[in-house]
Amino acid sequence: MEDLINIERESLKESSIHRLDGRIKLIITFIIIAFAVSASSVVTLILMEAYLLLLVLLSNVSPSYALKRIILILPFGGFIALFQPFIRPGTVIWTGPLGMDVTLEGLIFGALLLGKVTVSVTAVILLSSTTSMQELVGSARRIGVPSDFAMLLNLTVRYLFFFYDELERIRNAQKTRCFDIWNKRTSYRWRLRKVGETIAMMFLRAYEQGERVYLSMLSRGYSQDSQMYTARSTLGRWDVLFAAANIFILALLHILQLGYW
Structure with a gap:
């Protein structure tokens, strides 16, 4: 939750990127x-990442x-890229212990996959931070975006x-009753049961x-045909x-990628 508060705090800063229309940023x-x-x-991808980091600096974030945030999120997708040099067939450039071979094609594909994940994560972080x-x-x-989906997001x-x-x-x-989930002197089963009760209580609430x-929405005239107000x-x-x-x-990066330069 502190991360959500920090994200919202960063999004309320003043910069030329913050003042952009949300539709353009999306x-x-x-x-x-x-x-x-x-x-x-x-x-x-390296050039694209450098450009996004420049925008982060210009946005006062x-x-x-x-x-x-990039380092915290990157392992979720980058973890897959680390295995590509070992599992992708191709020209073997290094043989490690336990018969693990590193292939050139796998190394290139892993670097490409890691670059794609990094650029995508940085773009989303820039959007959410501004x-x-x-x-x-x-x-x-x-x-x-359909009004029903937008209403669910809004709620x-x-x-x-x-x-x-x-x-x-x-x-x-729970703390006033001396409950501590990390207290190893209490039974693990009892701690697990209390955590389950907390989750169940949150679902009920x-x-x-x-x-x-x-x-409350029904008392204010909400129906299946109601539309969510959106300021123009x-x-x-x-x-x-x-x-x-x-x-x-x-477009320039795409031309560079095609090898015209």
Whole structure:
């Protein structure tokens, strides 16, 4: 939850990237991810990553904060890339212990996969660090995301912090009763049962809160045909210029990838 608070705090800073329209940032992020997934050159991905890190610096986002998030998230996808040199067939360039062979094709493919994951993660981190959660939902709705899906996202964002407070109250009540999940002097089965009871209690409170919210929405005229209100906004000159510049840079990188330079 502290990470969510830090993300929201970073998104409320002032910079030219923060002031961009959320639709532009969403669309450019999707385009960058699509470009990274389809890339076939490690050099192109390195240049793309350098450009994204430059945007992080220009956006007034703390570099240490951004790098920390990249390092924390990267192992989830980068872990697969580490095995590629050992499992992908090709020209053997090194033979390790236990008969593990490192192939040139596997090394190139692993580096390419790691580059794709890194660029995609950096693009998402830049988006989340410069755009608030509510603005992301509103921007998604304005670019055509179905209203039901946008409403679910909106409710999730709105009540995420509420359920964290509920969990904190449960944990504080457990502490007053001297419960400590890391206390090895108590039975492991008993600690596991208490954790299960906490999870069950959170599910019950989430269900009850959902019922209260739904009844409140019905009392205010909500129905199956209701539409979520989305404030209109117009694109400024800086929004169009930023989108055009990013498309131009991606086009140059694509030409470089094709080997025309």
